Amino acid sequence: MEALDDATLACxxxxxxxxxxxxxxLYRRFARPVRLYGLRHLRDADAAxxxxxxxxVTMLERLRAGAVKDPEKLASFVLGTCRLTVQNDRRTxxxxxxxxxxxxxxxxxxxGDVPESGDPQLARCLLGLGExxxxxxxxxxxxDKDGPQIADELGLSAVNVRVLRHRALARLxxxxxxxxx
Amino acid sequence: MSACPEGVSLERLVAYWEASAARAESxxxxxxIFACEACAERLEAVVRVERGTPPLxxxxxxPFVMTEAIRTQLARDGMRLREFRFEPGLAGRCGVxxxxxxxxxxxxxxxxxxxxxxxxxVDEAGLLALRHEDVPxxxxxxxxxxxxxxxxxxQLPDSVVHVRLSTPGPDRARDIASYxxxxxxxxxxxxxxxxx
Numbered sequence: 001m002e003a004l005d006d007a008t009l010a011c012x013x014x015x016x017x018x019x020x021x022x023x024x025x026l027y028r029r030f031a032r033p034v035r036l037y038g039l040r041h042l043r044d045a046d047a048a049x050x051x052x053x054x055x056x057v058t059m060l061e062r063l064r065a066g067a068v069k070d071p072e073k074l075a076s077f078v079l080g081t082c083r084l085t086v087q088n089d090r091r092t093x094x095x096x097x098x099x100x101x102x103x104x105x106x107x108x109x110x111x112g113d114v115p116e117s118g119d120p121q122l123a124r125c126l127l128g129l130g131e132x133x134x135x136x137x138x139x140x141x142x143x144d145k146d147g148p149q150i151a152d153e154l155g156l157s158a159v160n161v162r163v164l165r166h167r168a169l170a171r172l173x174x175x176x177x178x179x180x181x
Numbered sequence: 182m183s184a185c186p187e188g189v190s191l192e193r194l195v196a197y198w199e200a201s202a203a204r205a206e207s208x209x210x211x212x213x214i215f216a217c218e219a220c221a222e223r224l225e226a227v228v229r230v231e232r233g234t235p236p237l238x239x240x241x242x243x244p245f246v247m248t249e250a251i252r253t254q255l256a257r258d259g260m261r262l263r264e265f266r267f268e269p270g271l272a273g274r275c276g277v278x279x280x281x282x283x284x285x286x287x288x289x290x291x292x293x294x295x296x297x298x299x300x301x302x303v304d305e306a307g308l309l310a311l312r313h314e315d316v317p318x319x320x321x322x323x324x325x326x327x328x329x330x331x332x333x334x335x336q337l338p339d340s341v342v343h344v345r346l347s348t349p350g351p352d353r354a355r356d357i358a359s360y361x362x363x364x365x366x367x368x369x370x371x372x373x374x375x376x377x
Contacts, residue, residue: 033215036224040198040211045232075215119233123242126234130315131327132297135246141234143250153248154317170191173226 001025010071013063026063027056030078037082047089055081125175133168136161185219194224198231241330246317247285251328255283262328267344269358276365281331288346289324290358298325299354301345310342338366 001009001021006029009022034055038048058081062068068077126134132154139145139153151161189210196202197210214221237243238251239258245251247262255262264285265275277284292298300313316325325346342362347354 029218030215032218032225033221036214036221036228037211039228040200076212079212079215118237118240118242119229122229122233123237126237126243131246131313132315132317134243135248135317137230137234138238138245139248139250141231142238143248143254145250149250153250156317166192166195169195169227169230172230173191173223176226176229177222 006074007071010063010068010074013060014066014068014071017064023060023063026059026074030056030059030075034078034082037079038086041086051082051085054085058085121176122172125172128175129168129171133164133171136164137168137172140165183219185217185223187213187217189213189217189220191223191227194220195227198224198227241283241332244311244313244327244329246313247326247328248317263331264326265362267360267362269346269360272361272363274363274365277331277334283328284331284334285326285328286344286362287324287326288344288358288360290346292318292324292357295348295357297348298357299347299349300325300327301347303343303345305341305343334364335366337364340364340366 002025004022004025006026009019009026012019012022013026031052034052035048038051039045042048042051055078059068059074059078062077068074070077126137129137135154136150139150145153147158147161147165150156150165151158154161156164193202193206193210194214197207200207202210214224238245239255239260252262260282261280262283262285263278263281264287265273266287266289267273268289275284275286288300295318298316298318300311300316301309302311304310313327316327318325342364344360344362346357346359348357349355
């Protein structure tokens with residue numbers, strides 16, 4: 001199933017009306033980019049998960065109905081559905097906000113899926129960094145400092161910090177993706 | 182993880198994620214991650230670093246070098262820090278009070294001209310306990326600070342720890358200073374500084 005391209009899987013679903021294996025594979029392929037799109041544009045983990053459900057259900061329904069015009073461009077269709085869904089949700093939210101202006105705001109939503117004890121795989125990978133690299137990561141993502149501020153904290157040049165940050169991120173990404181395979 | 186067939190760099194993915202890329206570039210990267218599983222996986226890892234680092238710092242799952250900015254953020258998060266200052270060549274006491282979240286080891290040293298430091302901790306038997314490489318020097322060059330979670334140190338009994346501060350040399354490491362830490366398993370001694 002993994003070796004089949006998107007268009008082949010899409011045609012299988014359209015031909016049979018429902019194809020569990022093909023649907024599961026397409027769901028697996030697109031859940032991650034849709035979630036990333038949701039996190040990037042909505043900055044909320046729960047909202048991103050809702051987006052995954054809404055967009056992929058729409059994708060599967062349209063495929064079953066044979067309503068995706070160009071299966072070769074399924075990825076573009078899914079991305080377009082993401083954009084439209086987020087746009088519509090923002091309009092709905094804006095209208096709701098306008099109606100609820102007189103009422104007290106609800107408590108902020110939690111970010112959801114990162115346990116307070118932390119990501120064990122990320123912890124292992126962070127331990128593999130040198131202290132300077134780890135310091136740049138902590139200053140960036142915990143203390144919320146930008147490059148020039150980090151340079152000042154650590155007595156480095158801004159260029160050094162940029163190089164260190166890129167190197168540290170690259171090592172972390174390699175570590176975290178390698179452990180999966 | 183397989184490689185990206187188009188060779189899209191991690192830098193471009195990060196710029197997209199941080200919204201620092203131009204609109205056309207952002208849209209191009211967005212389309213790409215829907216078509217490239219390798220890049221979606223790499224971007225997901227970046228997101229996990231961004232979102233996963235704060236809980237790991239707060240929970241003390243990773244040691245880190247203490248700077249003013251990190252100290253400020255820990256204080257905002259309601260964390261209680263206790264710092265112990267150690268002079269070169271001398272023995273100093275340290276311990277952990279029940280409500281401490283982090284213990285900061287401040288090694289005083291003249292680090293003028295030093296770009297990179299290694300901190301090595303060995304126990305009384307000479308066995309290596311911890312090693313911190315490439316430790317950043319504070320901008321005043323008057324020493325460095327490393328933070329440890331109190332939960333880790335509370336497990337230690339009364340013990341003597343020898344700390345060596347060195348810098349890499351062309352052939353071998355060059356010693357800068359050494360310290361002796363007298364760790365008390367029964368709580369913090371009176372001459373520590375605490376911050377919250």
